Amino acid sequence: MLTNEYVKRVYDQVQKRDGDQPEFLQAVYEVLDTLQPVVAKHPEYEANGVLERLVEPERVVKFRVAWVDDAGKVQVNRGYRVQFNSAIGPYKGGLRFHPTVNEGVIKFLGFEQILKNSLTTLPMGGGKGGSDFDPKGKSDAEVMRFCQAFMTELSRHIGQFTDVPAGDINVGAREIGYLFGQYKRIRDEYSGVLTGKGLEFGGSLARTEATGYGLCYYTAEALRVLKNDSFEGKTVVISGSGNVAIFATEKAQELGAKVVTASDSNGYVYDPDGIKLDIVKDIKLGHRGRIKEYAERVPGAEYHEGCSGVWTVPCDIALPCATQNEIDEASAEALVKNGCKVVCEGANMPSTPEAIAVYQKNGLLYGPAKAANAGGVAVSGLEMSQNSYRLSWTFEETDAKLKSIMESIVAESLAAAKEYGEEGDLMAGANIAGFVKVANAMVAQGIL
Template sequence: MYDDLSIEHFMKGLIKRNPHETEFHQAVREVAESVIPYIIENPRYRQAGIIQRMTEPDRTIIFRVVWEDDEGNIRVNRGFRVQFNNSIGPYKGGLRFDPSVTLSVLKFLAFEQTFKNSLTGLPIGSGKGGSDFNPKGKSDQEVMRFCQSFMTELFHHIGPHTDIPAGDIGVGNREISYMFGQYKRLAHEFTGVLTGKSLEYGGSHIRSEATGYGNAYFMQEMLKHHNESMEGKVCAVSGAGNVALHCARKINALGGKVVTLSDSSGFIYDPEGINEEKLDYVTELKTVKRGRISEYADRYDCDYYPDKRPWSVDCDLAFPCATQNELDVKDAKALIKNGCMAISEGANMPTTVDAMHRLQDAGVIFGPGKAANAGGVAISGLEMSQNSMRLSWSAEEVENRLKIIMRDIHDKCVEHGRDGDRVDYVKGANIAGFIKVADAMLAYGVS
C-alpha cells in the first residue's frame, strides 16, 4: 500500500478528495515537500499511512447559527468546527468570525495547528472553527446574540478535556466573554473550556500579546543563531491588528526600528520609526475608533501607499503579520533586491509557496508561521494549565515561559532543519512537528 508516495501523486489524491479547497491544498503541499522525503526514509510511517491519516480531519462539524439583529430581522450564518487531530491532547485552536471563513480556510488553519501545537511541547491537539459572521459594524447586543446562538450549538462538541477553542480574527475578549458566559449557563459548571478569557475569570497575563511577542522572540533566536541581533535593524511589519502591534512593540524593545504598518486599504512608511507613542495611537485608532491606517500618515506626516503591501521598502527584517498569501513572488523579489536578510511569519501562511522557495533560494532566513507565531497557542496552553490548577501566574512568569518555549521551538527547527552551514527552518518545523504527532498515532495502532 502507498507504493507511490511521490509528492505529486499524494497531492493529486488529496485534491481529488478535497476539491476546490485551495488554501488547504497549499498548506498540505508546503508540509508534504518536507515530510514525504522523511517518511520515505522511515518506512514505519509509510506502512501505517500516517501522512494520509494526518491530512484527514478527525471530524468536521457544520451548523446553522440563527440570531436576531437590532431591527428585529432574523439572520442566518454558518458555523464550523474542524477537529483535526487529538493524538497528543484535546483539540485546540481559534475561532474566526469573518466573511472570508470557508471550510477550506479552516481546514488549512487546523492542519497548520497540528504542527504548531506539537512544536510548543504542550499536550494539545489541533482544531479550528468559526463563522462567516462579520462582527464589524455590529452593535454589542447583536454580537452577544450571535455569540450566544453560536455557542448553543458548539457547546455539544467542546469541553475542557475534548476541545478548547480560543480567539482569532474577529474574536477578541468581547466575543470570548459572551461565548464563555453562554457555555457556563448551558453546562452548569465553571471550567476552562475557552482560552483568551479576561483575567477576572481565568484568563492569563500577556495572552493578547503572546503571538506578536513570540514572533519577535523567534526572529531574535534566528538572528542569534546566525551571529546577528535585532539591534539597529530596520523592520517592515504588515498588519495593524493585535499580532502586528504587539510584534512591533517587542521589536522596539529588542532594539529594532519598525517603519511600516498596514491594513486592507494600504500601508504607511515612517522612516523615522514607529515608536511606542505612535503605536499607542494606532492601537486606539484600530480598536476604539475603528479607523484606517491612512489616518496615521495624516497625523505624523509620512508616506501612505494605498492598495499596496509594505514589502517594497528597504528593510533588514520582515514580519508578515496580516493574513494568508500577502507576500507573493513579486514581493519576495523586492525584499531580496532591497537586502532583507530574514523573515518571521506572524500570520498563518502569509507567504505563497513559490515566494517562500524564492526567498530560501536567495539565502533569506525564513521562519515559518507554524514555528514563529506559535506563541499565542503556547500561552493558551499555559492558560489551560492555570485553569486546571486554579491559580494565576504573574505577567513576568508567563513571559519568561514564552521565551523558553520560543527558544525550544527554534532549537527543534535547527535540529531537524540543519543543512550544512544553513538551517531550513521550514523543513525543521515540519519534521519536528510531524514526529511527535506521528509517533503518538503509531502508538495507538490503527485508528
C-alpha cells in the same frame, strides 16, 4: 517536488477529495514535500497509514448560525469547527470571524495547527473553527447575539478535555467573553473551555501579547543562532494592525529595531521616523478605527491605498502579520530588491509557495508561521494549565515561559533539519519536528 511514491499517493488523494480547497492543498503540499526524507527513513509510518490519517480531519462540524440584528431582521451565517487531530492532546485552535471563512480555510488552519501545537511541546492536538460573520460595523449587542447563537451549537462539540477554542482574526476579548458566558449558561459549569479569556474569569497575563512577542523571540533567536545578529539597529516592516502586529511592533522596538509600517485591509502607513505605537493602539484597540487615521495624526507619515505596497518599503526584516498569502512572488522579489534579509511569519501562511521559493533562492532567513507564530497557542496552553491548577502566574513568569518555548522551537527545528539532511532550513525543520511527535503518537495508539 514530490518524488516519494507514498507521499505522492497521499497528496493525489487529497487533490481528488479536496480539489476545491486551494489553501488546504497549499498547506498539505508544503508539509508533505518536506516530510519525504522522514517517510523514507520510517517505513512504519506508511505501514500504519499515518499520512493518510494526518491529512483527513477526525471530525468536521458545519452548522447554521441564526441571529437577529438591531433592526430586528434575521441573519444567517455558517459556523465551522474542524477537529483535525487529537493524538497528543485535546483539539486546540482559534475561532476566526471573517467573510472569507469557508471549510477549506478552516481546514488549512487546523492542519497547520497540528504541527504548530506539537512544536510548543505542550499536550495539545490540532483544531480550528470560525464563521463567515463579519464583526466590523456591528454593534456590541449584535456581536453578542451572534456569539451566543454560535456557541449554542458549538457547545455540544467542545469541552475542557475535548476541544478548547481560542481567538483568531476578529475574535478578541469581547467575542471570547460573550462565547464563554454562553457556554457557562448552557453547560452550567465553570471550566477552561476557551482561552484568551479576560483576567477576571480565568485568562492569562501575557496572552494578548503572546503571538507578537513570541514572533520576535523566535526571530531574535534565529538571528542569534544562524546569523550571529539581532534586532538592534534594524529597520522592520510589519503588516497588519491587530494584536499580532501591535505587539510584534512593541517587542521589536524594545529589542532595538525601528518599525516603519502598519496596515489594515484598506491600505498601509509608512512612518520613516518609526511607528508611534500609542497612536496605533488608540486607533485599533481604542475605537476600532482605520489605519489611515495614523497619517492624519502623525506629521511626516504617509498613507497608501492597498496592502501589497507595504512590501516595497526598504527594510532589513519583514514580519507579515495580516493574513494568508499576503506576500506573493512579486512582493517577495520587491523585499529582496530593497535589502530584506529576514522574513518571519506572524500570520498563518502569509507567503505563497512562489514567495517562499524567492526567499530560499536568495538565502533569506525564513521562519515559517507554524513555528514563528506559535507563541499565541503556547500561552493558550499555559492558560489551560493555570485553569487546571486554579491559579494565575505573573506576567513575568508567563513571558519567561513563552520566550523559552520560542527559543526551544528554533532549536528543535534546526536539530530536525540537520538530522534529515536539511541543515539550517527552519521550514523543513519545523514540519519534521512537529510531525514526528504526532506520527509516533498515532502509531502507538493504533489505527483510529
